[in-house]
Amino acid sequence: MAHKLETIQKRSTFLKIKEKGKFYKSDSFNLIILEDISLNKATFFGFTATKKLGSAIIRNKAKRIMRELARKIILECCKKNYYYVLIAKSSILKKKHSSLEIEIKKLISKC
Numbered sequence: 001m002a003h004k005l006e007t008i009q010k011r012s013t014f015l016k017i018k019e020k021g022k023f024y025k026s027d028s029f030n031l032i033i034l035e036d037i038s039l040n041k042a043t044f045f046g047f048t049a050t051k052k053l054g055s056a057i058i059r060n061k062a063k064r065i066m067r068e069l070a071r072k073i074i075l076e077c078c079k080k081n082y083y084y085v086l087i088a089k090s091s092i093l094k095k096k097h098s099s100l101e102i103e104i105k106k107l108i109s110k111c
Helices: 011-020 056-077 097-110
Strands: 022-025 029-035 043-048 082-088
Touching: 011 029, 011 043, 011 082, 029 097, 043 056, 056 082, 056 097
Parallel strands: 043 082
Antiparallel strands: 022 029, 029 082
């Protein structure tokens, strides 16, 4: 049975994670991680694509790619009581899905 992808809904939560979390860089996206004991063994995910990336269509495509990567890889490797925020870069649209999977596995292994 697949795990449910819990998403971050509030802007204030994103700002808290940006301020206090650990930042990791990669070619296609950045990852911010923050531990929060009050999550009751849950894991929350956030996906960000800024207007610098392009039009709404392009940003939505980048978010769909990141959501799928989170379902496949991060849910298996993630820690409980953590927030994960993926921030898209323009190269995410140019790479193959298999290379993005390898890239995110390397990024998570740093954590």
